[in-house]
Every structure is written in structure tokens, then in C-alpha cells.
Amino acid sequence: MTRTRRALPWVAAALALTTSCSLVGAGGEEASSGSKITITVALVPDPPGASEFYRQQFDQFQAANPAIAVKVVENPSDQQLSAIELMFQQDNAPDVFRAQDNGMDRMLERGWVAPLDSYVTPDFLGRFPEGSMEPATSGLHHDGKLMSLPLVWGDWSALRVFISNKAILRQNGFANPPKTWSELEKMAAAITKKGAGKVFGYAPAAAKAPAVEMLANTAVPYSVTANGIDFRTGRAATASPGLVEAVELHRRMQADGVMMPGWESWDGNRAFTEFAAGRLAMYASPPWNVAEIRKLNPSAEMSVSAIPVPDAGRGAYTALPQSFGPLWGMSARSKHPKEAWKVMDFLSSKGFHQAYYTKFGTFTALESAWKDQAAKDPDQQAILDVAEETLRPAPNPKLASKGGRAILTAREAKPELRHVDAAVAAIVGNKPFLPVAKEIDTKIEALIDQTVAASGGTASREDITFPAWNPLKPYKPEQ
Structure with a gap:
């Protein structure tokens, strides 16, 4: 109120x-x-x-x-x-x-x-x-x-894609979009360097750096980026290595001047506008940006591919929780x-x-x-x-039980316990994300305990725990 x-x-x-x-x-x-x-x-x-x-x-x-x-x-x-x-x-x-x-x-x-x-x-x-x-x-x-x-x-609604300018990639000696995080970092650095302030290799799409979540969702269960909780264990997991490294990847590129300047103030339309104008070579995006790019530049040499994954291999697929x-x-x-x-x-x-x-x-x-x-x-x-x-x-505790809905509703009522603002602050301020992520997890754990205690027995950790779920395989409700 x-x-x-x-x-x-x-x-x-x-x-x-x-x-x-x-x-x-x-x-x-x-x-x-x-x-x-x-x-x-x-x-x-x-x-x-x-x-x-x-x-x-x-x-x-x-x-x-x-x-x-x-x-x-x-x-x-x-x-x-x-x-x-x-x-x-x-x-x-x-x-x-x-x-x-x-x-x-x-x-x-x-x-x-x-x-x-x-x-x-x-x-x-x-x-x-x-x-x-x-x-x-x-x-x-x-x-x-x-x-x-x-x-x-x-x-x-769930899908995220990686959009690349094939002409810019080709001019820089790259035949295909990046498939791994290290390839993304290397290619973006090379394009920005050669672009000399006129063309940039990469940007995280908007002011809240949504690309952090998009990349992290190839490494950790979606519930980690969405709620700060690993649904396999029912425990807070903002400090999961995959999410931490997704933030650190962007922090390095920001510190090295690889990313397009000013992204910290972008709205949801700026990335596709810069891409259509030929000033931005690559970015992760929701799929609706593809049509907007075509409207602005029908002849753009655009590639639409999967989001790059960690060098050690994919740890999770993009989730369809409903x-x-x-x-x-x-x-x-x-x-x-x-x-x-x-x-x-x-x-x-x-x-x-x-x-x-x-x-x-x-x-x-x-x-x-x-x-x-x-x-x-x-x-x-x-x-x-x-x-x-x-x-x-993927599993969705809000649909599975009243207890799951109560716990996640309580978490969603506190947006500051999501990784977003802390991740942007780490990237822009060039500060490690892990210590802040651990502090967030401590607060999420306390919130879960408080919600369970206040529920009168209708909610428990079991309501947000799906131990049989493998984020690399389709989830079935009977699991």
C-alpha cells in the first residue's frame, strides 16, 4: 500500500x-x-x-x-x-x-x-x-x-535467444555466433576494439542487465535467477557458481570497456534500435526483439541462435514452469x-x-x-x-501447493532479495558479486523460515523442494 x-x-x-x-x-x-x-x-x-x-x-x-x-x-x-x-x-x-x-x-x-x-x-x-x-x-x-x-x-514468454549481426562477425573473422561464454567474451572484445567507438561487440540488453539472467539460466536452475532458491534442495542459492560467474563475466567486460557505453540507462527498446543501426553486434534477448529489428532494418544480416553456455557445458535448460x-x-x-x-x-x-x-x-x-x-x-x-x-x-511450486505459493509470494514481495540490483551494482562498480550474493541468501533463508513458521503448518520446505528434478531433462508433475 x-x-x-x-x-x-x-x-x-x-x-x-x-x-x-x-x-x-x-x-x-x-x-x-x-x-x-x-x-x-x-x-x-x-x-x-x-x-x-x-x-x-x-x-x-x-x-x-x-x-x-x-x-x-x-x-x-x-x-x-x-x-x-x-x-x-x-x-x-x-x-x-x-x-x-x-x-x-x-x-x-x-x-x-x-x-x-x-x-x-x-x-x-x-x-x-x-x-x-x-x-x-x-x-x-x-x-x-x-x-x-x-x-x-x-x-x-519463457524463450530467450541470442541475436548476432552476421556482417559484423564476418568482418571480424568470425563465421558463427559464440557458443560458449568464453567465445562470447573473446568475440565481443575483438569487435569492440576494431569498432573504435563506432561499433561495439556486446551489451546486456537493458539497464537491469537481463542478459545476466539469460546466460545464468544455461548454468543453474531457473529458480535460482527467478527466486534465489534452488528447487532441487529448497535452499537459497543466489551464490551458485553459475550465477556468480554470469555476473563476473559482465563485470570483466564492463571493466575492460567491451560493452556498449550507456546500457545502464537503456529501456527495453534501445538494444534492438542500436542493433538495427549496425552499432551493436551481439546481445541476448527475448524473441520479440527480432521482429522489431526487421521493422527498423529489413535487410539486416541477423542470426538468431541459442544463448551461449558455460565452457564446462550446459547446466540447465530454459524453464517452462507453466x-x-x-x-x-x-x-x-x-x-x-x-x-x-x-x-x-x-x-x-x-x-x-x-x-x-x-x-x-x-x-x-x-x-x-x-x-x-x-x-x-x-x-x-x-x-x-x-x-x-x-x-x-520445470517444476512450479506456486501451482503445486498452497505452501509453495505462500513461500514464493512472500519472496516476490521482497524484490530486493533477487539478484538483479546487486548484480548491476557489482558490474558497474567493478566489485565482486559473491559476498553480496551470500548476504542475500542469508536473508532469503530467514524469509523462508519466517513464512513457514507463520503459515500454521500449511507451508514447509518440502513445498519448494523437488529432489528428483534434473534441469537438463523435462520435468513431469508426478516427480
């Missing part, structure tokens, strides 16, 4: 602005006069071009559903959860809203999300890949009830739930998913909307190949 109150003046101003000007599609006056039912949808203008895209899509929806008007409230990406919470607190809740991953958990905890089971049909569930909507593994269910719908392909990441929720306070469901159904229709894929190049939750077309595109086929090579199912 402290964080929410601090944001209220700014958010209130944003809401006042967006609420007054974001009625999209035809019929705004009719809706306000009462001849139509108005459904309010709260979303964010992301990715680039989303505002215009949603306007066009909801125009189509309204044409097919003339009794419904759609009012869109756009909130800035970094304020969306606080803004939605404020709308609920002011008794002005949206009927449909976008809240990803942990954000949806926050909405669920407050009782603001309506279950969808009474609306879905077998035909509706059949739109999604076989088995992906099972309550135990979907990532969309809470206590067995369907509480959210996805937008992006489950693999897309089928999907939650995104769309329906308000439990909606006065027009049937009409709100029609909007939700539209957002999960093949036509909408095809349009989203065509506009943004993003693989969506409905594979039938894009898979045939993606196979014909070299960039997208490369993404599919990397997904096949590097993704493996």
Missing part, C-alpha cells in the same frame, strides 16, 4: 487523462446515453503500435456486437498495476484488464478477479494446444478455477459480466490472435493462428528452432 499511495497523484492524473480520451471505436455518445452497454478495458500501450492496434480491433468487435461499446483506459506499463488497483479502490473498476504474471496474483489476492469456468466451453478450450489448459500446469488457474486468459505463446503467463482478467465487480466475457472471448479468438501475430510478429497462445505462416519466415523459424533446442518443462 505504501508503494501504491506514493504513486497515487501521478496515477490519478494519468487515469483522468486516459479515461477522458480513450473511448475507442464508434458509438461513444450512444454508450454514454445508455443505449449501449459500455465495457471498460484497462491495458498498456505495449508493444510499440499497440494503441492503434487495439483501436482497430475493438472497432471490429463493436461492429460485430453493436449493443456493446468498448472504452479503453491506457496506463503506462510501469504504473499499470497501481493504476488498476486505484480504479478498484475508487469503485471505478475496469470490466476487463491486463495484468501479467505476479500482477495477476496481486489482483487475485484482493478478490478482484472473476472465475471464468462458467463461460468456457469445450470448443473454447479446444482453441489452445492440447493439454495446455490443464489446471495443474496451465498457469492460468487458481485453486482449480480458471482465472485468466493468455495472449502470448507459453514458449514465447503453459502460459496470465494476461487478461475479468473483474469480479463487473456489472455486465456476460458482455465482459464477450470481450474476453474476442481477445482469445483466432482472428484477434492472427491480427496480433501479423502486427507484432509475436507468437500467440493460439498456435493455429500463426504456425504455418511462421514456418515460412527464416527469422521466425529460427526462433522455433531455438525453442525446440533450449526449452524444457
Whole structure:
């Protein structure tokens, strides 16, 4: 609540602005006069071009559903959860809203999300890949009830790729992208040296150095980078050698002037912009950057490959802890739930998913909307190949038990106990990461013990321990 109150003046101003000007599609006056039912949808203008895209899509929806008007409230990406919470607190809740991953958990905890089971049909569930909507593994269910719908392909949310400029590599005598961390370090140093301040070999993608996590996830279980916990043991593990070395790799490159200057202030768009301009040779990335590069530079000689692995060999695969990441929720306070469901159904229709894929190049939750077309595109086929090579199912304590959900929710409520800020400080300040990582682990251990003690017997270390799990093999829930 402290964080929410601090944001209220700014958010209130944003809401006042967006609420007054974001009625999209035809019929705004009719809706306000009462001849139509108005459904309010709260979303964010992301990715680039989303505002215009949603306007066009909801125009189509309204044409097919003339009794419904759609009012869109756009909130800035970094304020969306606080803004939605404020709308609920002011008794002005949206009927449909976008809240990803942990954000949806926050909405669920407050009782603001309506279950969808009474609306879905077998035909509706059949739109999604076989088995992906099972309550135990979907990532969309809470206590067995369907509480959210996805937008992006489950693999897309988890997948990370390595993007290289083949022309720059070739000019520096390299035939292929790096396969190991030492090759990455050597190649990046050589390219930066020859680039003489105009071309740089590598950058960690954005201000929070997400590449540290991307590389570390080839060395340690995903739970170490995501939560600071090794799910094989149930113990804090920020000081795991693989994560420590991923930080140290970046620290060396920073100290040696190898990485592109200024990355410490980059937003999520800067890396693909620099790459498309031919100033950045290599970086690790979420897959959506590939389409953005093509938009900016259709002729770029781009290679999309797997993230380099430690020299000693791969220690883990990129994890798929659930089928999907939650995104769309329906308000439990909606006065027009049937009409709100029609909007939700539209957002999960093949036509909408095809349009989203065509506009943004993003693989969506409905594979039938894009898979045939993606196979014909070299960039997208490369993404599919990397997904096949590097993704493996992994355990998810939040889906497995109430105790696991309680422990991880408590950990997520303390973002300072994640490696990110400490890793960036070590890289930029040229200080060893290991001592700080050990301090973080001590605090995580204490938090786990406190959460277990306060749970009244509903949580234990066993809820976050999966001793049979091998991060190099697909996990099955029965393990």
C-alpha cells in the first residue's frame, strides 16, 4: 500500500487523462446515453503500435456486437498495476484488464478477479494446444478455477535467444555466433576494439542487465535467477557458481570497456534500435526483439541462435514452469459480466490472435493462428528452432501447493532479495558479486523460515523442494 499511495497523484492524473480520451471505436455518445452497454478495458500501450492496434480491433468487435461499446483506459506499463488497483479502490473498476504474471496474483489476492469456468466451453478450450489448459500446469488457474486468459505463446514468454549481426562477425573473422561464454567474451572484445567507438561487440540488453539472467539460466536452475532458491534442495542459492560467474563475466567486460557505453540507462527498446543501426553486434534477448529489428532494418544480416553456455557445458535448460503467463482478467465487480466475457472471448479468438501475430510478429497462445505462416519466415523459424533446442518443462511450486505459493509470494514481495540490483551494482562498480550474493541468501533463508513458521503448518520446505528434478531433462508433475 505504501508503494501504491506514493504513486497515487501521478496515477490519478494519468487515469483522468486516459479515461477522458480513450473511448475507442464508434458509438461513444450512444454508450454514454445508455443505449449501449459500455465495457471498460484497462491495458498498456505495449508493444510499440499497440494503441492503434487495439483501436482497430475493438472497432471490429463493436461492429460485430453493436449493443456493446468498448472504452479503453491506457496506463503506462510501469504504473499499470497501481493504476488498476486505484480504479478498484475508487469503485471505478475496469470490466476487463491486463495484468501479467505476479500482477495477476496481486489482483487475485484482493478478490478482484472473476472465475471464468462458467463461460468456457469445450470448443473454447479446444482453441489452445492440447493439454495446455490443464489446471495443474496451465498457469492460468487458481485453486482449480480458471482465472485468466493468455495472449502470448507459453514458449514465447519463457524463450530467450541470442541475436548476432552476421556482417559484423564476418568482418571480424568470425563465421558463427559464440557458443560458449568464453567465445562470447573473446568475440565481443575483438569487435569492440576494431569498432573504435563506432561499433561495439556486446551489451546486456537493458539497464537491469537481463542478459545476466539469460546466460545464468544455461548454468543453474531457473529458480535460482527467478527466486534465489534452488528447487532441487529448497535452499537459497543466489551464490551458485553459475550465477556468480554470469555476473563476473559482465563485470570483466564492463571493466575492460567491451560493452556498449550507456546500457545502464537503456529501456527495453534501445538494444534492438542500436542493433538495427549496425552499432551493436551481439546481445541476448527475448524473441520479440527480432521482429522489431526487421521493422527498423529489413535487410539486416541477423542470426538468431541459442544463448551461449558455460565452457564446462550446459547446466540447465530454459524453464517452462507453466503453459502460459496470465494476461487478461475479468473483474469480479463487473456489472455486465456476460458482455465482459464477450470481450474476453474476442481477445482469445483466432482472428484477434492472427491480427496480433501479423502486427507484432509475436507468437500467440493460439498456435493455429500463426504456425504455418511462421514456418515460412527464416527469422521466425529460427526462433522455433531455438525453442525446440533450449526449452524444457520445470517444476512450479506456486501451482503445486498452497505452501509453495505462500513461500514464493512472500519472496516476490521482497524484490530486493533477487539478484538483479546487486548484480548491476557489482558490474558497474567493478566489485565482486559473491559476498553480496551470500548476504542475500542469508536473508532469503530467514524469509523462508519466517513464512513457514507463520503459515500454521500449511507451508514447509518440502513445498519448494523437488529432489528428483534434473534441469537438463523435462520435468513431469508426478516427480
